[in-house]
Amino acid sequence: MNHTLENIIECLLLISDEPLSVNQILKILDDKTVTKKNIESSISNLNKIFENRAIHISHVASGYRFQAKPGLENYISKLKDKGTNKFSKAFLETISIIAYKQPVTRGDIEDIRGISVNANIIRTLLELEWIKVVGQRDTPGKPELFATTSKFLDYFDKNTLSDLPEISDVETL
Amino acid sequence: MNHTLENIIECLLLISDEPLSVNQILKILDDKTVTKKNIESSISNLNKIFENRAIHISHVASGYRFQAKPGLENYISKLKDKGTNKFSKAFLETISIIAYKQPVTRGDIEDIRGISVNANIIRTLLELEWIKVVGQRDTPGKPELFATTSKFLDYFDKNTLSDLPEISDVETL
């Protein structure tokens, strides 16, 4: 299947954890023939295509993202209630890796856990402001580096990271 | 906007972290007039509707989920650094024996590999929910019998165990 510009944008917006700005999309495309205008008109085309679908692209402060259309909240909340392992083991492990190994990328977390990171967990952590992006690693894809925030420490009533329980070498064996 | 059954299913699949089975969808809908058949035909309709889109619904062991279509990996990898998820040989051999010979006990695995099973590997497999205990063998010590789960198949994008690569008996080396 040959993918159109619309397909690529659609896919990026659906896969990204965070809203994407036009500039970010341009950077990923890395194609000098594509302009900002192209991106914007593709997005509005996509919204026409998705007219009868359950989701649409909305424009929020930091860029574009797919959102569920109004009227489906009932079903969504039933879904979230059930499957809510929101603060699950995976959540704990993810935040513990970020706390103890920061700054880390999503790939680092995956390498350590041996399993892909749930996008919702990263998003929740960002929304809670327990973690923030402190930079990008200089490797292909320029992955974002996550670190914990003071809000995270506040939650545990700690002043600095070194007040977290220590992990000694013996325990890791 | 009044949402069709297709819209609701579409929305649920797009938002859920885990694949959803027909039964799970039925439960969320909580509508006695909707049958399993309705759900299944809605899903296949949705795939027709998404024919020219960047995503499609795929049927894996634990249910249905949306996935990016092939051919977009290049762009996605610029958005996200992909995990390497490199497994050790011991890990791969252990899960292969469980997958292809299930149900097996720890002792069965040891007999085949000629070496004691690393307890961490079994624990990791249980934590990942790639394997579960399905019973005990009726021999002294009542050893636990392990089998793979649908989550294991989901990870490799498979629907049933028979979708795994075929293996044949080895006659010579």
Add this chain to the structure above:
Amino acid sequence: MTDITAIYNGKKISQIPEDLFIPPEYLRIILEEFEGPMDLLLYLIKKQNIDITDLPIFPITEQYMRYISIMEEMHFELASDYLVMASTLTEIKSKLLLPTEAEDEEEDDPRANLIKRLLEYQKYKNASEKLETLPRNFRDFYVVSNAVDSKESKIIETPDIKIDQLKVAFLEVLKRAEIFSTHNIQSETLSVRERMSLILSVLKKGDNVQFEKLFNLEEGRLGVIVTFLAILELVKESLIDIIQNESMSRVYIGLKS
């Protein structure tokens, strides 16, 4: 086991040297590649390029024993499973030496069981190699689960986590990590990791900061050391550059460009 690749002193090693003098460091690397006695035996058999159904137990046993004794000499942490195999081999060898009655020679071949086990192990080894090539979630294909709720500003429920749970979760993760091939997990002291995050958030793209400015002398000696270690660690992880235009001039720190 035919494609062992190890790098020792910058040299690639893909074969166990033919003569049995193997420098201990080589051997350690090579032995760690084996997944147990069955794997080692299969390697020895394949190396000889012989028909497994006609397993020449004498030379194989001899070679196997030589490996074992070297491992013991080196105090290589020898799994008892290797010794179990050694005694199995010795037992087969002694049975073969005993005179047998000609008629049911075929039936009672003492090697039969071992051959069966070797073939069985090879079967699952093949399976594991096939499994490794399968497409994997997030590496070869991507699942969509990101469309968000229509509510713009949802209230996020704060999780209920106790601080000790963090430690327990991290320890569990470390144990698990041993199973995956990435082994670069050491815990630097947290104050250093924290300072690394802090330095990164101070630095802005294309805007270099004077080395000295990163230090806060009010923190005292320990604070200075922590900052210094954090800078070194960031350099090691190639996250920042240290820039000095000529010797004795000012040193700047900048994000890796």
